[in-house]
Amino acid sequence: MSFASPVFLWYFLPLTLLAYWALPSRARNTLLSVVSLVFYAFGGLSFVFALLAVIAVNFAAGLAIDGDRMAAAPGRRKALLVATVGFDLGILAIWKYAGFATEQVHRIADVLGAGSTPVLSIALPIGISFFTFHHLSYVVDVYRHSRRAQRSPVQFIAYIAMFPQLVAGPIVRYHEIAEQLGETRRDRFGDFAAGMPRFCLGLAKKVLIADSVAPIADAVFADGVALNTPTAWLGVLAYTFQIYFDFSGYSDMAIGLARMFGFRFPENFARPYSAVSVTDFWRRWHMSLSRWFRDYLYIPLGGNRGSTVATYRNLYIVFFATGFWHGANWTFLAWGLYHGTMLAIERATGLAKVPEDRFVVPRRALTFLLAVVGWVFFRAASMEDAGRVLKAMFVPSFGGLPPEVSTVLTDYRTLVFALAALVVFIPRDFVMGKLLDDGVSKIAVSLRVAYTGIAAPYAAVVVAAGTFSPFLYFKF
Amino acid sequence: MTETEPLATGPDVLAPPPPPREGKAVRLLVAALGAGLLFGPWAAAALGARSDAVPGENRALAERPDWHGFKTFEDITTYAADRFPLRDLAIRANKRFTTDVFGENPSYASDAGAAVGGVPSTKPQAEVAQVISGRDGWLYFFDDFRRACRPDVPLDTVLAGVRRMDALLAASGRRLVLTVPPDKSTVDPQFLPADYVDRACSVPAKAERWRALAGLDVPGYVDVRTPIEAQEKKTGVPAYLPLDTHWTQLSSTIFVQAVANRLDPALATGTSVVPLGTTKYGGDLSAIAGNPQTGTEQAFAIRRKGVTVAKTEEALNAGYVLTHVRSTASGGAAVFGPRTVLIGDSFTQRALDKFAPYFGDLVRVPELSKAILAGNLPQATDRMLEEIAGSKVVVVELVERTFAGAKDGSPFGAAFLDRLEASLARAPKR
Known part of the structure; x- marks a missing residue:
């Protein structure tokens, strides 16, 4: 459901607002969770079940990672994080990139005369790139002890699936918003x-x-x-x-x-x-994605703390991922690498440091x-x-x-x-x-x-x- | 140099929104305006406002959806889009704004979904207008050119189909009369813009098409282009209507007379064309362009001395209606006696009153693309075959772009002709 559509503007949003104003403040997250799932159902009812399944896995993983038993077993804790991240990325890879990957295999096999290989065509759940990054943000933040695991499934669904950001962002890191999830006393008219x-x-x-x-x-x-x-x-x-x-x-x-x-x-x-500068551009364009990559990819890779070669490598990895995140096509990859190269040139020539x-x-x-x-x-x-x-x-x-x-x-x-x-x-x-x-x-x-x-x-x-x-x- | 130099920075924790700092009056005003935007249509509905049908809407609006699984959400979306209060007012306001302020037809390209991953939500396809605006307010249908450049079926295949139908009917003792009204852009291209999409490929394709038709070895082919162009040259009045895909009523009389003359030249006896004064027409092209307009034209009727027309309609379903004509002659002009089936598109439909006084036993069957739109293709196909089998003469009229460019519903396609062959084999020779 697009925000710029009659069903949203004159049905979904007015009804949701009326319910929000009528219900007590403590019901806000419940209401948002429910209506967000209804909102998602408009993009494909079957995908709601898929979304709920992925939410359930991450919710359980968060509780386990944050649990007392795991605290004493850092190896198992890390293994669970890796497994959860692998699960989330695997879901994203299958739905978003499997078609592209099998198409490349098909082309290569064709060029090599190895016969025809199947090309997968899978319907893409709306907003999968966004909710995957929300899940990753959550489990990593919990793993880093940046925030405690969410005990309330309602609040967790509200974070992952909240309809304003569900299909087109911005990407909200868990540690940014965790406190707000628990704060429900609001000035509804003022808001x-x-x-x-x-x-x-x-x-x-x-x-x-x-x-x-x-x-x-x-x-x-x-x-x-x-x-x-x-x-x-x-x-x-x-x-x-x-x-x-x-x-x-x-x-x-x-x-x-x-x-x-x-x-x-x-x-x-x-x-x-x-x-x-292009460096400046990336501080101003899709900033929530840029922040996400900074926190969960660039810095874990070493950022610019290592050697010059490592810094450039990290930069290219980030922009390779940025390109592919936008879509499974060589054109997006080229766009990401183009920007990575511009940033590298600015860094190498000192242009990025000009006031x-x-x-x-x-x-x-x-x-x-x-x-x-x-x-x-x-x-x-x-x-x-x-x-x-x-x-x-x-x-x-x-x-x-x-x-x-x-x-x-x-x-x-x-x-x-x-x-x-x-x-x-x-x-x-x-x-x-x-x-x-x-x-x-x-x-x-x-x-x-x-x-x-x-x-x-x-x-x-x-x-x-x-x-x-x-x-x-x-x-x- | 900081750790995060190449990437955006921002606060790690977003505090809940602060209390508003502006005055209460401003908040009240903004809240009232916002509420008006979201709840205004419903308030109007509560006060009795209803969304009326909008002229030019070429589809039925969605009905209230029932629950039937996954598709229900799609149906709700469609219903919501069609039925929200004040929809008609908004459509009219938008049309008025774009036509009055910019002198342009409104664009109805609507949003196609969310901007997933930053990819814009608007449709990726190029928008090619279905109506081409020419000089002096003349409008043209883009299908004239699209189907010339990219026909669904090659012209040779269509012409082979025509020959096969002619042979099948002749072998069964029946007679085929075929006529092809030219596209508006074929006869009246003088108002076209200097350049338009598909101009380069359509001009030679159309020329080739008419060369092929002129050489068509089917005795029942009636050339209507030549007399229409001759009439235009003689009167200096364009043969087609500025806002419509169709020709004028005068052209329509020429078309009907040409067909009647081919059926039996004696039908010209006792026939006159009578001017009826000016009349209004709703331009179909202006409606397609989203800006329904009305024009005026000279009305004409065909009068046949001593002929009484009796016409009845028979609806196979709401969108597919057959017309039966049983005119009788009482001295003066004669009517065409053999049972005739007239298969045609909107050119025939608009000329039906002019055809009627010529026929003693005629059934007009809409061409099959109309049945596809009406959702009853199998039933309509059976009925068409039945009517052909029951007739002595088969008149087929299809406008140029459909005749030579369309696949769906074509009576010259192999699938239809195979069924016709089987049907005629079962019918006794007449």
Whole structure:
């Protein structure tokens, strides 16, 4: 169930809020656990049972790791952690990567003339990458004695499956939120008033901007479109804006929803296209993923405490994992390694150490350009497609827009594209979400009212109009 | 250099949200606006507002779902999307905003799910508009070009099917009359934009298609393109409607007369075309584009001296309706006596009143893609075969893009022709 859908906006969320306001505070986590499982069922009822099974395993593992008997047997404790992590990663590997792996085996066997091998095709449970990382965060935090194991299955389900973050993050590390799970005395009216503007900001970003520029990117990246240099740049820039407004919009909605139910979620974006280096970009883009990898992969690998070679190795491992986490395709791997390489170059040349206030304009421009090029890999359906688009971008060829693109480049979308581009140029410290959440100035208050009273209702109208289906042609 | 230099940092513990710092009035205002967004439609429903049907919606809205296992959640989602209060108002508001402010048709590409793993949630496919906006407000159907460039069935296979049907009917003592109304873009391309998707491949494909039809060795083939184009040239009035896939009523009379003339040239006797003044039409292309509009056209009727028309309808189901015509002549004009089955698409449907005074015993059967949409293909196929077996003359009309480009429901496909062969073998020679 998408947040930007009628079933969520006018059925699920109002009913959940009414129940939350009607029930006593102590029932909050129970309510959230139940409605979150119902929310998940909309993505596939059978997956709910799979999710509950994985939750049960991790809940039991957490209790065992934190138990008195294990305290006296560190070897067994570590073995149980390894087994649980292996279980979680195994589930992720089977569901998300088995199809990709068997396809590679199939191709290699084909090249070697070894005959045909089967290719698995498994339906992917929604949000599996997110809840797997939540489970891993939990068992590792418990193992590290960072937090005690959760005794309440209700609170544990609320942590793992809480619907605001279940399908699109942000990734909430267990130690970040453990205290909040037990704290249920809330100002429900104040939380709604505080969370709603943030939700509205996200809805507007997703529906009005991301979805409006998406057709431009889709047309440019579609098969068979004759690309020239301006067209390729137009499409890649459209995608650059689409993915930011889409993903950060979802994060804003998640943060706002969590706030409506009395939770504070971590920030996930901080104007990434205003970064002055790729290193800086990764401190601003999908920050909750970046923090997760820092805590549970980069630092355990040794971080940058070891030799120079070990530091670069660790960096590449993190970005290899980052790429593959996003999807089982060589394009995601290429995107991850591209960013890893950029970070390595910045580290090797000392560019990462240049103070942030030096040469801001050219550095912002260069970093934005590097991010844009990276998105080609992320968006392309295959490495061949990525090569085709990159070639069009960097080997000059000119001409008009192909009809596939000019058809979708309406005045409205052109205007939205231009508005989206502004995000690159406004000052770096102007972070809208932070302003909406914490600001008390007249500007902040006006923006809260504007998003809630104008932008979100218009986005809701667009969502509602999206249910209109004039396309199935009956007259023929 | 810190441990976490290349990656984001942040607090290790997120404290519960702090108490709000803004004034109560602001909180109240924001909460009221937010509540209006989420609960407003329900408040309106409580006050009696209902979501009416929206013009141009080409499907039935979802019915209240019953519990039937895993699929129930999908049904709830569909029902919720179709039935929430004020839906019609929102659709109209969106249309009005995009048409009035930007002069564009609204886009109905809707959200396709969550942004899993950061991959955008919007649909990855390229959006190709089904309607191409031409000059002077003219609209064109993208299928004209799509099916020319990427036909489901090669043209040679279709033409072989036509020859086979002709041979089967002739061998059984029956007669085939085939006519193919040209696509709007074939006769009136002058309003097309300078460039559009599939222009390069569709132009030669269409030319090849019409060359092949001109050389078709089937005696019952009726060329309607030539007289339609001649009429347009003579009057200077476009043969097709600006907002619709179909041609004008004047073109429709030319089409009907061409078919009647092929059946029996004597049918021209006592026939006149009568102008009826202007009438309104709802443009199907404007509806497909999501912006239903009405245009005006000149209405015409075909009058046949002394002929009385009797017409009845028979619904196989809600979406598939047969029409029976039994016109009688009392001096003056004659009617075509042999039992005739008229298989056709919307061009035939719209010309039915003009066909009716020509036939003493006609049954009009919608072409089978209509049956696919109506969900009764097997029943409709059986009935079509039955009607063919019971007729002396079979008239088939299919618009160019369907005739030469479509597979589903084509009467010239091997599956249908095999069944026709078996059916005719069982029927006595007439």
